[in-house]
Amino acid sequence: MLKVNDSKITSENIDSIIKVCPFNAIEKVGNTVQINAACKMCKICVKKTNGAIEFVEDEVKKVNKDEWKGLAVYCEVLCGKLHPVAKELLGEARNLADKTNQPVYALVIGSDLGAIVDDLKDAGADKIFVYDDEKLKDFLIERYTNVFEDFINKIKPSSILVASTNLGRVLAPKVAARFKTGLTADCTMLEIKENTDLVQIRPAFGGNIMARIVTPNARPQFCTVRYKIFSKLEEPYKLAEVVNMDLSKISMESNIECVKNEEKPAAFSISDADVIVAVGRGVDKGDLPAIQKLADLLGGQVACTRPLVESGWFDAKAQIGLSGRTVKPKLIFTFGISGAVQFTAGMQNSSLIVSVNTDEKAPIFNVAHIAVVGDYKEILKELISKIEEGK
Amino acid sequence: MNIVVCVKQVPMSGDAKVDPVTGVMIRSSADTKLNPFDLYAIETALRLKKEGDRVVALTMGPPSAAAALEECIAMGIDDGILVTDRAFAGADVLATSYTLSQAIRRVNPDIIICGKQTTDGDTAQVGAEISEFLAIPCVSNVDNVEGVKDGYITLTSNLGDVEETLKVKMPCLISVEKEIYTPRLPSYKRKKGLGKIELKTLTLQDFIDKDPNNYGLKGSPTQVERIFPPEVKVEKLALDKADAAGGIYKILKDKKFI
Numbered sequence: 023m024l025k026v027n028d029s030k031i032t033s034e035n036i037d038s039i040i041k042v043c044p045f046n047a048i049e050k051v052g053n054t055v056q057i058n059a060a061c062k063m064c065k066i067c068v069k070k071t072n073g074a075i076e077f078v079e080d081e082v083k084k085v086n087k088d089e090w091k092g093l094a095v096y097c098e099v100l101c102g103k104l105h106p107v108a109k110e111l112l113g114e115a116r117n118l119a120d121k122t123n124q125p126v127y128a129l130v131i132g133s134d135l136g137a138i139v140d141d142l143k144d145a146g147a148d149k150i151f152v153y154d155d156e157k158l159k160d161f162l163i164e165r166y167t168n169v170f171e172d173f174i175n176k177i178k179p180s181s182i183l184v185a186s187t188n189l190g191r192v193l194a195p196k197v198a199a200r201f202k203t204g205l206t207a208d209c210t211m212l213e214i215k216e217n218t219d220l221v222q223i224r225p226a227f228g229g230n231i232m233a234r235i236v237t238p239n240a241r242p243q244f245c246t247v248r249y250k251i252f253s254k255l256e257e258p259y260k261l262a263e264v265v266n267m268d269l270s271k272i273s274m275e276s277n278i279e280c281v282k283n284e285e286k287p288a289a290f291s292i293s294d295a296d297v298i299v300a301v302g303r304g305v306d307k308g309d310l311p312a313i314q315k316l317a318d319l320l321g322g323q324v325a326c327t328r329p330l331v332e333s334g335w336f337d338a339k340a341q342i343g344l345s346g347r348t349v350k351p352k353l354i355f356t357f358g359i360s361g362a363v364q365f366t367a368g369m370q371n372s373s374l375i376v377s378v379n380t381d382e383k384a385p386i387f388n389v390a391h392i393a394v395v396g397d398y399k400e401i402l403k404e405l406i407s408k409i410e411e412g413k
Numbered sequence: 414m415n416i417v418v419c420v421k422q423v424p425m426s427g428d429a430k431v432d433p434v435t436g437v438m439i440r441s442s443a444d445t446k447l448n449p450f451d452l453y454a455i456e457t458a459l460r461l462k463k464e465g466d467r468v469v470a471l472t473m474g475p476p477s478a479a480a481a482l483e484e485c486i487a488m489g490i491d492d493g494i495l496v497t498d499r500a501f502a503g504a505d506v507l508a509t510s511y512t513l514s515q516a517i518r519r520v521n522p523d524i525i526i527c528g529k530q531t532t533d534g535d536t537a538q539v540g541a542e543i544s545e546f547l548a549i550p551c552v553s554n555v556d557n558v559e560g561v562k563d564g565y566i567t568l569t570s571n572l573g574d575v576e577e578t579l580k581v582k583m584p585c586l587i588s589v590e591k592e593i594y595t596p597r598l599p600s601y602k603r604k605k606g607l608g609k610i611e612l613k614t615l616t617l618q619d620f621i622d623k624d625p626n627n628y629g630l631k632g633s634p635t636q637v638e639r640i641f642p643p644e645v646k647v648e649k650l651a652l653d654k655a656d657a658a659g660g661i662y663k664i665l666k667d668k669k670f671i
Contacts, residue, residue, distance in 0.1 A: 023503075023629075023630055023631065024502070024503075024630075046475065046477065047475060047502065049475065049476070056499055057499060057502045058475040058476065058497065058499060058502060059473060059474055059475050059496075059497050059498060059499070059501040059502055059504070059629075060474055060475040060477075060478075060502075061502035061503045061629075061630075062503065062637075063502075063503035063630055063633075063636075063637060064637065064640060065637075080630070080631055100572060100573070100574065100575050101574070101575050103574070160577065161572065161577065163550065163551060163552070164550055167545075187572075187573055188553060188554045188570075188571060188572045188573050189572050189573070191537050191538065191541075191553065192540075192541045192551065192552075192553035192554075192588075193541075194538070194541075195506070195510075195538040195539075195540075195541035195542045195545070196541045196542070196544065196545050196551065198506075198507070198538075198542065199507065199510060199541070199542035199545035199546060200545055202507065202634070203507070203634050204505065204506075204507060204633075204634035204635035205506055205507070205538060205542075205635070206635060207506075207534075207535070207536035207537065207538055208535065208536070221638070222635075225535075225643075226637070226640065227533070227640070230642065230643060231640050231641075231642070231643075232640065232641050232642070232643050233637050233638075233639070233640045233641075234637070234638040234639045234640075234641075235635050235636065235637055235638065236635070236636055236638050237634050237635050237636075238636060239634065240634035276550075277549075277550040277581065277582035277585070278550050278552070278579050278580070278581045278582070279579065279580045279581075280577060280578070280579055281567065281578040281579060281580055282577075282578045283575055283576075283577055283578075284575065284576045284577075284578070285574060285575055285576075286574055286575065286576055297670065319671070320665075320670055320671065332449075338591060344535045345530065345532065345535055352670075353665075353668075353670055363643045364535070366643065374664075374668065376661055376664075378657070385643065387649065388643060390649055391648075391649055391650065392649065392650050392652060392660075392661065392664065393649050393650070393651045393652070394651075394652045394653075394654055394657040394661075395651070395654065396654030396657065397654070400654070400658070401654065401657045401658045401661070404658035404659075405658040405661055405662060408658060408659070408662040409662065409665075409671055412662070412666070412671060
């Protein structure tokens with residue numbers, strides 16, 4: 023916890039101490055300061071107040087980490103379909119597990135899962151745990167949480183990876199809360215320590231900041247990861263052992279009843295595009311037809327940053343970034359995008375990134391493969407005419 | 414019927430960054446606003462509200478987060494509850510959710526409505542965790558409410574490729590999508606008419622569970638080990654703007670995009 027040393031706070035330094043906190047979590051109380059509920063434990067105040075605020079380690083309940091082994095991947099099945107992100111997570115789990123000599127487990131929940139389990143056998147898992155029952159056909163969260171709980175109690179995996187799909191983003195927290203353990207959303211990188219602590223790396227604090235997050239005193243360690251962040255294994259892995267789990271002791275009570283399930287016509291998503299032309303605040307609205315033209319010439323899609331959705335230029339479906347979609351196309355142009363980490367986290371794994379921006383210090387140039395400092399207008403116009411001439 | 418809407422005050426702009434040399438966070442402005450996603454939750458609550466119902470906005474934060482509650486009231490919410498205590502400092506998802514669940518227990522609502530996510534944390538996880546601590550069902554990504562009848566709410570949840578229509582027993586928690594309704598604007602006339610807004614404050618001492626070990630940093634299983642600026646990792650080719658179009662054209666041709 024943070025401890026305020028009143029003796030080091032004077033009428034001269036109190037105002038500057040309050041200003042150290044970027045979250046306004048240091049407030050004046052009488053002649054001293056207190057830390058309020060806005061604190062995010064970034065510990066800047068510990069570094070910058072010359073001992074006026076110090077960090078004191080709390081006594082913590084220790085968990086026996088030897089009891090928890092292996093990396094588990096929840097493989098999402100919805101309406102009889104396996105989400106392709108499952109294989110990406112199994113690929114990443116395999117890479118992490120090999121470093122610490124741990125097994126990889128796949129967890130599959132649903133109904134009539136035979137073909138899906140076959141499909142998953144060589145994706146990187148050592149064992150696949152299958153909960154197959156007619157009552158698990160629809161996604162009913164209470165039942166799925168009970169099944170997940172049963173899996174954790176029986177198998178005791180050290181880390182659990184869940185996809186940041188709409189389903190994963192509600193199931194993972196429900197289960198993590200049941201075990202009173204940590205959950206880190208939308209990790210963009212994962213590392214693993216010798217002691218099986220999972221290092222979860224993600225953009226944080228709503229800014230151009232990355233954080234390394236750990237769950238040092240609780241198990242299992244939960245994280246969610248977006249689609250198209252990791253890659254599935256390139257070579258088939260040795261076939262996994264399939265373990266069919268007993269469901270007879272799991273409560274199938276549900277306060278939710280599924281009235282109907284409708285598969286939506288597969289709306290084209292920018293996540294599926296091979297080529298994307300992305301625009302940001304630096305682009306004039308009048309140039310959008312030309313942007314669309316470039317995208318059309320390359321067989322691609324137009325996408326944008328959050329401000330352009332907020333200003334009503336684009337539908338939210340066209341937004342790349344942490345609050346939009348994650349994309350990993352073969353080619354992406356960025357015009358007039360400065361490249362805040364909320365945006366780049368959603369596209370930096372693209373194969374070829376071509377960025378045009380007037381500010382040479384723009385962070386987009388940290389992820390761009392081809393960088394052009396300058397106005398996009400001329401380049402856009404010239405590129406379109408070159409492609410048209412070439413055809 | 415009692416309805417609780419969970420809201421959060423977030424920074425106005427998301428342009429905080431880390432000084433690469435000192436590792437210290439720099440933020441350009443201390444301005445705050447009501448989390449934009451919460452407006453849809455407020456609108457949903459106001460549409461569900463019938464005569465005799467009460468809608469309460471609830472937020473956890475520093476005393477200054479009262480401004481966010483006042484904005485909710487200007488939109489038509491009946492009451493605001495500020496959950497604030499030093500003991501809540503440094504809370505992660507689990508501790509935040511637990512704190513909110515303890516506060517919500519004081520209101521005993523039939524339905525709890527959350528926005529999809531916040532713009533500062535972007536995690537979208539707090540709602541589901543609250544529901545678990547309250548031992549009630551939850552539905553996320555709600556993009557349509559058909560109606561409330563005989564203690565059940567019927568709604569649709571967007572699960573990506575599948576649209577699930579569900580009949581959910583109340584009490585329950587839902588988090589709503591932007592598509593659900595267009596939020597109304599705050600009415601300053603209404604706010605003015607109300608005079609001085611009295612907000613209720615809840616602290617740790619008002620909770621059923623008063624053990625400080627379950628809140629704030631102590632109740633948080635995750636820890637931020639280190640913060641750092643995004644890394645520069647790619648080798649890049651810089652093209653001069655004079656012949657940039659030609660250079661890009663050649664690369665596109667070489668890589669068979671055209």
